[in-house]
Amino acid sequence: MHHFNERDGVLYAEDVPLSAIAEAVGTPCYVYSAATFARHVRVFTEALESAGVPHLVCYAMKANSNQAVLSLVGALGAGVDVVSGGELKRALAAGIPANRVVFSGVGKTDRELADALDAGIYCFNVESESELAALSAIAAEKGLTAPVSLRVNPDVTPNTHAKISTGQKETKFGIPVSRAREIYAQAAALPGIMVSGVDMHIGSQITSLSPFDHAFTVMGDLLDALRADGHAITHVDLGGGLGVPYEDARADPPRPEDYAALVARHSNRFGCTVVVEPGRVIAANAGVLLTRVVHRKEAEEKTFIVVDAAMNDLIRPTLYDAHHEIRAVVPRGGTELVDVVGPVCETGDYLAQGRTMPRTERGDLLAIMSAGAYGAVQSSTYNTRTLAAEVMVSGDRFDVVRRPMPPEDQIALDHVPDWIGEAARR
Ligand code: LLP
Secondary structure (H helix, E strand, O other): OOOEEEEOOEEEEOOEEHHHHHHHHOOOEEEEEHHHHHHHHHHHHHHHHHOOOOEEEEEEHHHOOOHHHHHHHHHOOOEEEEOOHHHHHHHHHOOOOHHHEEEOOOOOOHHHHHHHHHHOOOEEEEOOHHHHHHHHHHHHHHOOOEEEEEEEEOOOOOOOOHHHEOOOOOOOOOEEHHHHHHHHHHHHHOOOEEEEEEEOOOEOOEOOOHHHHHHHHHHHHHHHHHHHOOOOOOEEEOOOOEOOOOOOOOOOOOOHHHHHHHHHHHHHHHOOEEEEOOOHHHHHHHEEEEEEEEEEEEOOOOEEEEEOOOOOOOOHHHHHOOOOOEEEOOOOOOEEEEEEEOOOOOOOOEEEEEEEEEOOOOOOEEEEOOOOOOOHHHOOOHHHOOEOEEEEEEOOEEEEEEOOEOHHHHHHHOOOOOOHHHHHHO
16 A cells, blocks of 8 residues: 555645655655655554564564665664664664664674664674674673564575575574574673574565464474573564565455464564564555656667666666566557567666556657665666755645755765876876
């Protein structure tokens, strides 16, 4: 469910025509619907609440870490899953209480561990013995205690794109289930460490419940074993990963309510707080990338619609073969078979290939749908293109929530050493 709908022949974000945003802000730009974000957080929270699951929803902010998004999500009572010191800074700056923050990732540096300890986060999701030892040393030196879950790799196949599968043993993530009891015993004996939970995350854009069901069962078995070993486990973190419908016409992934019902079924056995880390399902359908047609190009084999957004703005089609629905902001009627491409000098710079979509002319506006997750956060200034603005809509209001970064700002970041002329002569 989202709030991007056509009214009187124009595509709106909530109560604002997208054409008005393009006019005011320029294109390309990301447009978010606050009501959609809020709805997704509520659906998740309420589903777990009504299923009677003691829970903490930690939005995986890597999906969209704009400060306005974090402030909104935080105001709804959610916490966050962070994967870097930078994300922790963003979360705290947005007013998210540290005791609602979990910290995931295989490469936390000593600096990041120390900062998170000082902040007093809810839990460190530790991914290796090396990280465990480093955290113990830093905590002990500070006279602090680090609450720890070990991320366990349940070795299940999530049936998603290879680049976003994490729960199989050949990936870099987590510790093998087979060694979990041994490493938990190590953890419990280390100074500065308090074992408090178990953690998993098997991948992203998962479109069926069965890999979750399988992995939650593995976690339940592990919990029983760890409790029998004498560990006081007070929460289980089930990660994120629930997929979203990118293609309107295709089969729907499970709804958050169904996912929550599955969690509820397992949570009776867990008998403790359940942490979930949804990212995409909160953010994806809450955003679109608004772009304008720069040229139509009839080539020998194909028609190319050249737009002013490119792979630097939205890399998902190129990187994950992702499908994003493309809608005309003011449909002219009729469809045609086209490739939608950007201006970047790479053949991989496309937003859609071989797509039957609304017929467009030079100057028309298009909305690339479901771009709220892993869109702006993965954008770059490649080709010295302006980093796109982000806009948030709420009802009939809208505001720029990230200003664009034009070439002038990018040039100002660079520094030319005064010996550069000499280097040229050497
Ligand atoms: N928790 C952890 C530890 C994660 O690594 C991730 C995502 C999540 C939660 C949230 O997963 P979600 O609910 O969003 O599926 N850039 C890729 C997606 C990368 C996902 C990485 N990890 C894309 O655009 O598809």
